[in-house]
Amino acid sequence: MNEPKPHAKSDPGILRYDAFSRINHWLIAISFVMLVLSGLPLFHPFFWSLTGLFGGPTMTRILHPYIGLFMSLFFVIMAIRFFKVSLIKRHDIQWLKQIKDVLSNHDERLPPVGKNNAGQKLVYWIMVLCVPLLLVTGLLIWQPYFADAIPITLRRLAAFGHAYVAFLAIITLIIHIYSGIWVKGSFTAMIRGRVSKPWAKHHHDLWYEEEMEKERKKREKSKRQHQIMTGEKSQ
Amino acid sequence: MRGDQINLQNIVKRSATQVPSPQERDGGVETVTKLIDVSRCIGCKACQVACSEWNDLRDEVGECVGEYDNPTDLTPNTWQVMRFNEHENEQGNLEWLIRKDNCMHCAEPGCLAACPAPGAIVQYANGIVDFNSEHCIGCGYCVTGCPFDVPRISKKDSKAYKCTLCSDRVSHGLEPACVKSCPTGSIMFGTKEDMLDLAETRTDFLKGRGYENAGIYDPQGVGGTHVIYVLQHADKPEIYNGLPKDPRISPLVEGWKGIPKPLASVAIGLAAFAGFFHYLTAGPKETPEEEEEVRTDEERDQESEEKRP
Numbered sequence: 329m330n331e332p333k334p335h336a337k338s339d340p341g342i343l344r345y346d347a348f349s350r351i352n353h354w355l356i357a358i359s360f361v362m363l364v365l366s367g368l369p370l371f372h373p374f375f376w377s378l379t380g381l382f383g384g385p386t387m388t389r390i391l392h393p394y395i396g397l398f399m400s401l402f403f404v405i406m407a408i409r410f411f412k413v414s415l416i417k418r419h420d421i422q423w424l425k426q427i428k429d430v431l432s433n434h435d436e437r438l439p440p441v442g443k444n445n446a447g448q449k450l451v452y453w454i455m456v457l458c459v460p461l462l463l464v465t466g467l468l469i470w471q472p473y474f475a476d477a478i479p480i481t482l483r484r485l486a487a488f489g490h491a492y493v494a495f496l497a498i499i500t501l502i503i504h505i506y507s508g509i510w511v512k513g514s515f516t517a518m519i520r521g522r523v524s525k526p527w528a529k530h531h532h533d534l535w536y537e538e539e540m541e542k543e544r545k546k547r548e549k550s551k552r553q554h555q556i557m558t559g560e561k562s563q
Numbered sequence: 564m565r566g567d568q569i570n571l572q573n574i575v576k577r578s579a580t581q582v583p584s585p586q587e588r589d590g591g592v593e594t595v596t597k598l599i600d601v602s603r604c605i606g607c608k609a610c611q612v613a614c615s616e617w618n619d620l621r622d623e624v625g626e627c628v629g630e631y632d633n634p635t636d637l638t639p640n641t642w643q644v645m646r647f648n649e650h651e652n653e654q655g656n657l658e659w660l661i662r663k664d665n666c667m668h669c670a671e672p673g674c675l676a677a678c679p680a681p682g683a684i685v686q687y688a689n690g691i692v693d694f695n696s697e698h699c700i701g702c703g704y705c706v707t708g709c710p711f712d713v714p715r716i717s718k719k720d721s722k723a724y725k726c727t728l729c730s731d732r733v734s735h736g737l738e739p740a741c742v743k744s745c746p747t748g749s750i751m752f753g754t755k756e757d758m759l760d761l762a763e764t765r766t767d768f769l770k771g772r773g774y775e776n777a778g779i780y781d782p783q784g785v786g787g788t789h790v791i792y793v794l795q796h797a798d799k800p801e802i803y804n805g806l807p808k809d810p811r812i813s814p815l816v817e818g819w820k821g822i823p824k825p826l827a828s829v830a831i832g833l834a835a836f837a838g839f840f841h842y843l844t845a846g847p848k849e850t851p852e853e854e855e856e857v858r859t860d861e862e863r864d865q866e867s868e869e870k871r872p
Contacts, residue, residue, distance in 0.1 A: 370679045372824045373579040389700045471703040484707045484815040495827045506838035511848045530851040
């Protein structure tokens, strides 16, 4: 989690995640981790002692669904906002085919990718699948609110599904967190929102080019405006 | 619980517990069984009253819905209920089948398998399955685990309740309250061996009276039960208000509570370790520092100016 090195021209870098995205992401991240910690004890007694973090076993059972509702709400917002950048493109397939190069840090062999790489997009799509499933199955077994009204087979199916989908989501979360530790600069990007230009070019070249294009157009526009302004003055 | 606490060494099975419960005190402990002879029941509900009386349960007085079942279902405050069924037999005669519905005290209890709270559901050496409200968290998993739809979650305290087989009375050498109160001898109590023997005699008697399919209901899918029935029509237990023919713990519960969960727990741990060891071997993706990789703004401007005519 090294800070991106300051650049010669005190380059502010590129804005990767605006404040809204960052707050949104971290609200989800914190509640997700709380859900894992409060859900695991109900998953297997190995993790029973985690109920101590939530004020005891019964409190854990009471709190878990509310944290779930909270997270689902913010997840919907993020899922909508991140939808476009998460669509899987042709170069993402190529990137995935070269997953060995990704893992062995041979980044120079990888195709250039957009704002998100295929791994990030997969996290997005797996969570888009998991969170609604967890929400629905969770509601079906929620004591004391809905469970009593649900037919027993559906309740069994929901309890079964909730456990397995949660497993998938937890594995995805672990990979996601590790990626943040592994790819230096990405954690800082989600904390402070900005990345250095070399970082952007190295990891997300297509996005970098896009951003540069935007910047160039903006500069040209202001240059032209400036010319017009100064031209008028000289008359 | 009335009476003293049961000897803790008699707890031979415990929910959500990986390590063995006490197994040594097995000398001479015979499992107990309640035998309900449906053919002798007159539906007087003395057992229901005795159950409420002994267990300090006072359910709300409901309304008559045009049938004898009262209350119409088990509740946190009603641990047993008489189910009245009007059955038309082959001869076109009416048979009034009255089944006392309560916890079956399975040898392999689905509730205990499904329960996530360590020690909230226990099984004693004598076979009784008991809920320990002290550890119950009110999640309702026991309800999904039970093949007989017995546990009920209280709206008052979010604890699960069901028939205890009067474990407090039994541990003091008394029969359950319902057995004590039955005026026709329809409910009997003793060792499993004795009760099966008695049930056999009753079945033979019923067969002699023309009930060819009379038999004992002691479903093996749940390892046998510590509440068994003598049924006039043991070939069709469903006619006794949906008594399941071959009850077993739902595969959905087995698939969710059995081997998969410890495996999944290990997988979660391994995933975390995999990350750690990947970091040790492959190392991080360092922040690139090569300045030359990045064309500076000025260079880009120059380029684009050169391109322009």
